[in-house]
Amino acid sequence: MTPPDRIRIVLVGTQHPGNIGSAARAIKTMGLSRLVLVAPEKPLDIEAHALAAGADDVLSAAVHHASLADALADCRLVLGCTARSRRVALDELLPRDGAARAVAAAGDGAEVALVFGRERTGLSNDELQLCHAAVHIPANPEYSSLNLAAAVQVLSYELRLALLAAQPDDSGGAGRADPPASHAELEGFFGQLAGTLDAIDFHKGRAPDSAMRKLRRLFLRAELDVREVRLLRGILADADRMAMLAGQRR
Template sequence: RVQLEEYLPADAAARAVAKAGEGAEVALVFGRERTGLTNEELQLCHAAVHIPSDPEFSSLNLAAAVQVLAYETRMQLLGAQPATDAEAGLREQAASHEQMESFFAQLGDTLDEIDFHKGRAPESAMRKLRRLFLRSEPSEQEVRLLRGILADTQRMARLAQAGGKGS
């Protein structure tokens, strides 16, 4: 199971409203009532929400979970103060979901090219690296910098492999 940082509903709503106020893409993703989200779906999420409930009735149905998050988000929106134009202009644009997924694909390819995993399954390391980078919430510029580093690493790996074949 994918381990994600967990938030209480009010904290998750505050974070979502703050990120949306910065111009970031925000989505609340709900799983199926019987099975929740798949590992693949969880892999795309940045955090999880834990709704405390009575231990004898440990899960809420989907409608109730949606209602709790919708309520908390609405409460946050009612109390949120919009950022001034000057404040918004000082922030770098957060990397989009697509930019992060492209970065993760390139990171996975690069780690394979440099034989980082040494024959071990790469899934565990990639899950941990995804959590690390998603938690840091890099900007578009930071993702471009990281992808440049990966591109140079890939180029150097190819040069090393070509040099090793001729020896």
């Protein structure tokens, strides 16, 4: 069973069958297939299949439950997609962070659910109590009304990105092909970078401390791996050599 097969999209108390069809289309376009319906107000109809736009297989395979607790019984991670103004104290995640957490759990063999509430009222506080964390889409605060299927599309897209990032690369390894650079390797690179900037007169008489602080922050944010540090140090070595040759010509 692959990680996408362990991730289910759960719609609770959906009022309009068309939204279920649109949600099915949204998840299928992002490589997901598991749709769970909890006590929808109306059965699936022609509109649902029309708006599914070819995702009829997802609709046909949708699992129905009478309660959210039943739908989540075998899950080890449950993320509730909701607005912020709730009285239930839950960790709040942005969609990208929630997707990363979901994919990591699914990669470890856990069953994962992303739960979406009713079109008008969302998830109740009792339903949120069943979730391990909340996912909040940072929409425009002056107009934050987001259609149910649109919200499903946003989260499904983030899940897609996280799943692609977790796939093995061409070299056969999972995730990064090379280990992250060690502290000593980074400090060696920074030392060489400082020397090269001096050699090419980058600072033009200005104190180098401010520029080096900014460059350190930039490269530390990039979370360089061992191979990337080697590449950058090779570039610096060539820059040093060219600076030396230019000095000799002068």
